[in-house]
Amino acid sequence: MQVQVKKIPVVAEDESSLRSATPPGKLEWSLAALVGIVVAAAIYGSVAFHYFNPPAGYFFSGAVQFDQQYYMVLARAVFDFGNGLVYSNPFSLHPTEFYYSHLFILGLGWLYQLTKIDISVLFHAAGVVFTVTTFVSLFAFVASIETSRKWRTWMFLFCALGGGAGWLSAVLTRTREMAVGAPLTDMSENALNALLQRGEWLDSISQSSIFPNEAYYHTIMFIGLALLAKKRIGSFAICLAVMWWSHPFYGVELTAIVCTLVLLTCVSSPANTFATIKRYSICAVPALMGLGYYLGFLNTVPEHRDLVELWKTFNCKVTLKSYPAHYHVFLLLPPLLVLSNRSRARWLLHSEDGRFLTAFVLAVFALMNHNWLLPPTQPAHFSRGYLLVGLILLSFKLLQQLPKASLPGKFFSSNVVLACWLLFTIPDNVIGIYKWAFNLTGYHPVTTKATSWMPAELAAVRDYLQSTKEKAPLIASKLQFQYMEQYLMRTTGSRCYLSHVATPSFAERTADMIRYMGGNDPGFLDRYDVDYLLMDAKDESHHINDPRIKLVVRGKDFAFYKVLPVKS
Structure with a gap:
């Protein structure tokens, strides 16, 4: 006698009926x-x-x-x-x-x-x-996991325009100040501080677009995720190679996502483990090549190893106390919806979309907090809005599974509710873009403005260096002028003794410059074969009488000198 086993769908019919499959138009x-x-x-x-x-x-x-x-x-x-x-x-x-x-x-x-x-x-x-390509590729990613036009549109808008709730923290701070009669602080500054907490500082896709290179990385990332969701593994492997060639952190992140997806797929279907690994094995090629380049080849370069050790000392950890400001409702919805219904819990592992989004969120979260188990390597840089995108998509996919006739189902499917909810998430992005791009007081207000505004007299230095047509002259200066040096490097092709943390032997160079500025290193110019000096206009005691140093341009805050060659 044959026994027919009735398959129980992961999502009940009345829950899935909210969707209407429509290809993107x-x-x-x-x-x-x-x-x-x-x-x-x-x-x-x-x-x-x-x-x-x-x-x-x-x-x-x-x-x-x-x-x-x-x-x-x-x-x-x-x-x-x-x-x-x-x-x-x-x-x-x-x-x-x-x-x-x-x-x-x-x-x-x-x-x-x-x-x-x-x-x-x-x-x-x-x-x-x-x-522009970031948002188009983001929509392609959303469309790869959502067939309903209505939900696809709302999910895209939330991912594209949504941000944190730092603005709400700023409003509460202002309310407390007014209640006790305290001096009023800057609301936009308070909103930014609620998000920073010395950790993540670009928690949304809109804010990440402030930096052209980040917008480029996002474009590649979302194209890759869309291809992976559609199981176009060969094309995804090519995209993964491009990602590794573009930036190591993003290469690691996209690799971690696909590895987590493979692991969850094998757990959900143990009988197909070999076939699953075989299908995704091509992804190992770009991943191994990327790891070979960054961990193998570059580690043979002493100057690069020196930089890596310096970069590891930077404090870029995501603090848990900043999570509510970053992710607010989306931090709570997925666990609440999963824990309140067994079929939704099964959906996370036994449906393709659920498994994919679970892998996405787990991989990004693990990399953002890898300092819990591993030596930290700037963990905050692994988000850049990806965790927020993952939580938004996961939340909406779970909300769709609420019974259509239930009060929660009606509430969360209301366009009015969704529109108000979206408006709640937008202000942080407006504040962030204003602070970073317009007001120029983003993450580090002092250094941000210092790198944006160059003294007018520096244009004369630029023109002078361009007119000499010297090949990569070396400019030495105090670290306080590093942004002026970087500008001259970009516009004249010069080299600089100390102008960025990407300078090899950074600590040693800093100490040498301090000794020279104090008049305690007379051999500095010859040892490093310095061509020019960019110095504080008010601090000339140690070199003003040196016959080898000739003033070229004097600004309000700086003086630019030519170092003359030693007479034979």
Whole structure:
């Protein structure tokens, strides 16, 4: 006698009936592009404003944050200190050994080589393009796991425009101040501080688009996730290779996601373990090549090893106390919905979408908090909005499984409720973009403004260096002028003794410069073969009488000197 076993669906019929399978149409793709255009206009419209409206006595450097100059300097190094495919560290005293190759930097370097347009202009133009492609690829990712037009649209809008609840913390702070009669503090600053907590500082996709390179990484990441969700493994492997070539952190992250997905798939279907591993095995090729390059080849370069040890000392940990401000409702919905219904718990592991999103969230969360078990390597950099995206998608996929006739089902499927909810999540992004791109007081207000506004007299230094046509002259200065040095590196192709934490032997160089500035290292200039000095205009006692030093440009805060060669 045959016994028929009735299969129990992971999602009941009345729950899944909320969905109506509709392929994405032109209107939806246009909406995704439009959102990208609006965000790009807000960010890069602010950047353009700075070019034409600098404070009196200053000009805009072309960067809204200190690390942006670093990427521009690297782009110039693609040909100044490289061969167009591999380049050296331009912050090295002897940038002759080619060992770096990153796709975004290569593309920017080639554009500069072909057009000779200011790299900052090219950098921000790339930001406009990749901001739009970020949101289009984000929609492609959402569409790969959601067939309902209604839910697909709302999920995309939340992922694209949603942010944290730091603004709510700022409102509560202001309310307390008014209640006790305390001095009122800056609300936008309080909103940003609620999110920072010395940890994650770009918790949403919109805010990450402030940085062109991040927008590029997001574009590749979401394309890869869409391909992975559609099980186009060969194409995904190519995308994974591009990701590794672009940035090691993102390469690790995308690799971790696919590895977690394979693990969960094997757990849910043990009988198909071999077939599953075989199907995804091609992904090991780009992952091993990436690991071989970063952990193998680059570790043979002493200067790179020195930098890695320095970078490990940076405190970029995500603090748990900042999680409510970052993820608010989306931090609670998935566990509540899963724990309250057994079928939804089964859905996480036994449905393709549930398994995929579970792998996505678990992998990102683990990397963001790997300092719990492993030596920390800037764990906060593994989010950049990905955890928020994962939690949003997981929340909405679980909400769809609420019975349609139930009060919660009606409530969360209401367009009015969803619109109000979306509006609740947007203010942090508005504040973040305003603080970073327009007000120039983001993560580190002092250094952010210092790297954005260059003293007007520095233009004369730039013009002088360009007129000499010297090949990579070496400029030495106090660390306080590092952003001015980076600007000169970008615009003149010069080298700098100490201008960024990417400088090999950073601590040693800093100590040497301090000794020289104190008049305790007379052999400094000859030992490092310095061509120019960029010094504090008010601190000349140690070198003003040196006959080898000739004043070239004097600014309000700095003095630029030429170091004359030793007479034979």
